[in-house]
Amino acid sequence: MQYEDAVKEVYEIVKPKYKLFTAGPVACFPEVLEIMKVQMFSHRAKEYKIIHRDTLDRLRKFLEVEDGEIIIFPSSGTGFMEAAIRNAVSLNGKVLVTIIGAFGKRFADVVESNGREAIKLEFEPGNPVDPNALDEALQKNKDVEAVTITYNETSTGVLNPLPELAKVVKEHDKLLFVDAVSAMGGADIKFSKWGIDVVFGSSQKAFGVPPGLAVAAISERVFEIAEKMPNRGWYFDLPLYRKFNKEKDGTPSTPPMPQLFGLNVVLRIIERMGGKEEWLKMYQKRAEMIREGVKEIGLNLLAKPGYESPTITAVLTPEGIKGEEIYNAMRERGFELAKGYGKGIKEKTFRIGHMGYMTFEVIQEMLDNLKEVIDELKRKKGL
Ligand SMILES: Cc1ncc(COP(=O)(O)O)c(C=O)c1O
Numbered sequence: 001m002q003y004e005d006a007v008k009e010v011y012e013i014v015k016p017k018y019k020l021f022t023a024g025p026v027a028c029f030p031e032v033l034e035i036m037k038v039q040m041f042s043h044r045a046k047e048y049k050i051i052h053r054d055t056l057d058r059l060r061k062f063l064e065v066e067d068g069e070i071i072i073f074p075s076s077g078t079g080f081m082e083a084a085i086r087n088a089v090s091l092n093g094k095v096l097v098t099i100i101g102a103f104g105k106r107f108a109d110v111v112e113s114n115g116r117e118a119i120k121l122e123f124e125p126g127n128p129v130d131p132n133a134l135d136e137a138l139q140k141n142k143d144v145e146a147v148t149i150t151y152n153e154t155s156t157g158v159l160n161p162l163p164e165l166a167k168v169v170k171e172h173d174k175l176l177f178v179d180a181v182s183a184m185g186g187a188d189i190k191f192s193k194w195g196i197d198v199v200f201g202s203s204q205k206a207f208g209v210p211p212g213l214a215v216a217a218i219s220e221r222v223f224e225i226a227e228k229m230p231n232r233g234w235y236f237d238l239p240l241y242r243k244f245n246k247e248k249d250g251t252p253s254t255p256p257m258p259q260l261f262g263l264n265v266v267l268r269i270i271e272r273m274g275g276k277e278e279w280l281k282m283y284q285k286r287a288e289m290i291r292e293g294v295k296e297i298g299l300n301l302l303a304k305p306g307y308e309s310p311t312i313t314a315v316l317t318p319e320g321i322k323g324e325e326i327y328n329a330m331r332e333r334g335f336e337l338a339k340g341y342g343k344g345i346k347e348k349t350f351r352i353g354h355m356g357y358m359t360f361e362v363i364q365e366m367l368d369n370l371k372e373v374i375d376e377l378k379r380k381k382g383l
Pocket residue numbers: 023024076077078079103150152153154155179180181182202
């Protein structure tokens with residue numbers, strides 16, 4: 001009781017002020033926040049083991065994993081970029097990194113900073129990876145050990161045609177690492193059917209859970225390679241994680257328990273909504289509503305038609321208006337969108353995230369305000 005003021009002081013700083021359309025962290029489901037309040041206990045206790053096992057089983061179903069293992073890390077999604085490279089690519093080995101925006105570039109940085117070589121296959125912002133170009137690059141670079149694909153490029157609002165690209169990678173018999181940080185929970189993933197080797201996501205995106213938990217599915221092939229990989233590190237040692245899953249229903253180091261409880265609640269909500277298909281339809285419906293609303297205002301999208309993301313929309317600003325001006329004006333009205341992100345598009349775009357907890361009424365309210373903001377900015381600038 002006597003420390004109530006300490007809570008008040010922090011709350012004053014962090015209290016919710018905006019309706020969130022961010023790129024992540026996103027607004028969390030109220031039910032998630034509710035369970036995250038529980039008092040902590042040991043992560044080696046029986047109660048933790050029950051939730052750990054149950055979450056893994058639910059994720060296995062959600063990601064359609066037949067052979068392979070679900071692994072959770074006490075990190076954000078980027079931890080799995082590092083893990084994939086250190087566990088499954090030889091030191092000085094080559095990785096073909098496909099880049100359609102800022103997060104493809106990050107994967108290349110992770111490859112290089114871990115002493116491996118990144119062969120970059122880059123496309124203009126707004127475009128997906130072209131399967132023919134990928135095929136050509138793999139024909140030219142027969143010695144690459146793995147290919148990386150950003151399933152959903154958060155900086156450009158583009159969803160890559162993953163099943164098609166995966167097919168090309170498998171024809172060349174390469175490992176396939178998929179960054180699904182802003183896709184997992186918002187776009188379909190069929191891990192075994194598509195022949196993926198590593199696919200990872202973060203709690204703070206389409207699952208609508210606070211940050212701190214990373215989730216991945218890992219193939220048997222990766223474990224076989226990893227077991228023989230020298231100096232793969234300890235904190236992100238995949239075979240060690242598998243051993244702890246099997247023997248202890250837990251993780252080698254302490255997991256972010258509240259986030260895991262929250263994710264378990266979301267996976268149960270998905271089941272009660274009617275399963276993955278119904279849940280993903282909700283994401284599609286949000287995305288369509290936002291795309292149509294934005295087009296009605298007279299704005300264009302950055303994403304090439306047919307490749308628009310179900311979780312985030314990058315909008316091109318009208319001539320003479322900067323993305324940041326729209327972002328700031330919307331913030332003044334109580335809506336937090338996301339600024340443009342990435343070389344060459346930062347000023348020319350702003351983004352509307354549609355992940356996590358949001359209602360269709362709030363989406364409409366946001367679109368109505370966006371229309372007014374654009375009209376006002378145009379009027380002010382005499383456009
Ligand atoms: C596509 C993509 N990859 C990777 C990341 C990095 O994820 P994290 O911050 O969870 O490490 C992000 C974060 O926004 C992302 O959108």
